[in-house]
């Protein structure tokens with residue numbers, strides 16, 4: 274059964290879609306952009322023409338012409354009796370899956386493997402035989418690894434025992450497990466705006482009603498808006514990234530941590546704090562973990578950014594009661610974290626200070642190079658310099674980042690447009706630029722960006738159709 278996109282949802286996702294071009298073309302083009310960057314999925318069923326024309330306050334003829342254009346270009350398949358289904362035509366399907374046509378893929382903010390990882394695998398292999406006597410299904414994590422993770426919290430000033438840790442297959446898996454266990458259909462989830470796209474995907478799949486409050490580069494976390502939302506809508510869960518927030522790279526002040534932890538605890542909203550990016554410090558210095566301010570906070574962690582994404586080891590820190598609930602739910606999701614990777618993770622966590630120092634050096638180089646190149650090639654864009662994280666979050670003021678991403682793709686450069694990080698099509702004028710690449714890659718990528726930005730206006734329709742391919 275293909276998911277049906279309702280007229281209201283499509284209207285929200287479309288955001289500011291109108292332009293100087295004929296309305297049917299503008300509409301078709303924007304739907305195509307949403308499909309290309311993953312905000313609408315291939316196989317999704319579009320609303321009936323009448324429904325969309327009502328949601329957009331447009332004539333039905335215009336919507337019909339837009340659908341026809343999409344059909345003609347191969348983006349829509351219509352089957353009698355089952356409506357119009359989005360699809361990626363052959364070439365773009367291949368490109369979408371693996372980006373083989375992209376010489377430079379800046380769609381992911383993820384750093385290369387920590388150089389010590391090979392040695393950690395070799396040392397772990399030595400320990401494998403002793404672990405082969407167990408059945409290997411491990412739903413909570415190896416005792417040594419849980420203890421090493423607990424120690425890493427104690428090192429940050431937060432008393433933690435191994436029983437408060439569950440090892441997972443990365444933070445994304447942890448978030449799925451937590452959402453499945455704590456969230457019931459019909460409840461609301463509060464997120465930061467902007468936020469991490471795959472968290473939004475997880476909440477959308479759970480059928481959640483997502484509310485957002487702003488995180489601003491010039492004012493930080495909007496505490497009064499967060500409080501208002503928590504009081505008014507009583508969300509069951511709030512998802513936050515207090516340290517080197519993805520995509521802005523910002524961190525909450527101590528006051529912001531304290532305030533949000535207290536507000537959520539008072540109103541019964543469970544805070545799910547994602548610390549996947551927490552170790553990516555360039556020149557900020559230590560901050561107290563958010564969980565220092567409330568015992569009911571659930572913290573997600575991962576070695577994905579600090580060590581290597583391919584390791585797939587993360588964890589959840591929470592109360593014993595919550596972990597017991599997660600454990601009951603876990604077999605429906607998976608049957609445990611791989612043992613070899615846990616042995617490697619144990620070695621790496623015990624090597625945390627070296628990993629943090631090595632990552633910091635490389636991120637500093639990438640950040641400084643990216644900022645310098647941005648000032649050289651795109652001096653008209655204001656670039657805020659983050660003190661950690663993996664990316665610049667750039668307000669272009671005038672340029673449509675959806676159009677920019679399409680134009681960049683035609684030049685072999687993959688970019689994620691701003692609205693992937695927002696709820697309801699927000700951030701069309703923003704761009705996330707990861708700086709976790711070599712100086713040469715940053716040079717080539719930003720040079721392309723500078724060149725195409727001059728030709729891409731605020732109107733996605735100025736992008737010629739063939740430019741995508």
Ligand SMILES: Cc1ncc(COP(=O)(O)O)c(C=O)c1O
Pocket residue numbers: 382442443444445446469514519547549550574575576577582585586587
């Ligand atoms: C904020 C955030 N959470 C979770 C993840 C996914 O982490 P993992 O690779 O451990 O599943 C990422 C990776 O991009 C991230 O940026």
